[in-house]
Amino acid sequence: MHPDETRQAAVVAFLSDPSAYGGDAPVEVVTTHSAHVFLAGSLAFKIKRAVRYSYLDFSTLQARKGVLERELALNAPAAPEIYDRVVAVTREAGGSLALEGAGPAVEYALRMHRFPREAELSRIADGGGLTTDLARRLGTAVAAYHAEAERRSADGAALIGEIVEELREALGGMGEVLGRGRVNAFLEAAGRAFADAAPCLEQRAAAGFVRRCHGDLHLRNLVLIGGRVVPFDALEFDERLGTCDVFYDFAFLLMDLLHRDARVQANAALNSYLQAAGDLGGLAALPLFMALRAAIRAMVAVQAMAGNGSAGAAREARDYLELAAACLAPAPPRLVAVGGLSGTGKTTVAARAAPYLAPRPGAVHLRSDVERKALFGADPLAHLPAEGYRPEVNAEVYARLLDRAERVLRAGHSAVVDATFLAAEYRDAVRALADRLGVPFDGIWLHGDPAELERRIEARTNDASDADADVLHAQIRRGADPADWTRISCGGTEDEVAGRVKAALLPE
Structure with a gap:
């Protein structure tokens, strides 16, 4: 004592x-x-x-x-x-x-x-109850938390630089547990990543993205109360440690999900956060942020071994360092477009494919229905009148989609664009974007039996799409079947369709 x-x-x-x-x-x-x-x-x-x-x-x-x-x-x-x-x-x-x-x-x-301990998000995750829907609510809740966080004037690059140096000193003495070669390789990669990200971090600080954040935002410090995701136990004892880029704060949660092998949930949380916060600029630093969070956990795990030499703690520390290194591993982005008639399941397919596209935690999912509602300042589930689907509005929606996709790709992350792509000009435009940025492009064209598509549309609930049977019939009369996109049947279960798309994008 x-x-x-x-x-x-x-x-x-x-x-x-x-x-x-x-x-x-x-x-x-x-x-x-x-x-x-x-x-x-x-x-x-x-x-x-x-x-x-x-x-x-x-x-x-x-x-x-x-x-x-x-x-x-x-x-x-x-x-x-x-x-x-x-x-x-x-x-x-x-x-x-x-x-x-x-x-x-x-x-x-x-x-x-x-509150009941079983309401803690860590326990929910351990019990297999962290669904993609709950993960989306998680991302939205964190975005709301950050929106209310007090802005700080600290230098974003300096804050992260201090963490890099702290890890360099601490991990440098942990080679016996973590492996000298692994430690050195990580520290070299982290140093390069920090040097590359420093200008972005400075710009983000100037733009107000450095705030008094939670500081310890992982699943054990989140609880479900009355269906609402509630953060608690924020880091209180050190104002400098609690002051950081909002994406560095969020990165702890994403890293925690990846460490738990909850890749799909991490991607869902990322996409819901981006939709709620509108902050694509943090993506460029996200690999570094997640790597630093994982490396800190590795450091803490080694420190926890003091006096007991726990084999479990050593194994956990090495796992965290392995994740930290994986977050910094080169992973060129790619652009995927998912098109087809209404009712073919484009959004489901895009969401199911996104987690498996590098880099971690997967691709940013951009959806025309959501962008259209945002253009009118409407809730994603609100119904737009016919004026919201005029040709000039369609053109602006696709322009917004491609602009956001370009920002995501330039930040080093993959993008999945989900829209009908019925017009050849929009298919040409999305491919031209990939060519201009020098990233691989995949066009996925979903097709299916019209009667089945109509049944699916009629059965929709709580969806951002406004398409009905009349819209579908108009699309069929218009016709579109691009020969240079990969055709995939949307018949069968969601798992079967997602499996076909995943096999097309990620062949063994």
């Missing part, structure tokens, strides 16, 4: 006793490197341990009170269902301790409302 903690022993004993809360149910105590948490009925109380480390100092009562107040201020806006207030543990006249008594404060605690 840290010497300063001896004075806390009586408080810990008091808060561990059910009588402190007026009950007799056992109190569960969770101790971390910097806090004690007491789970009592429907409430939880957290006190900071009276410890002093190289990166934090909670050795004084005022410091502990201040950091609890900061934790409340950071978390309560996003998680009002959890965070309540800071309360005092007081010394009463007879010498006994009390919660919010009349005597002087001897400790401070953060009072919170408990």
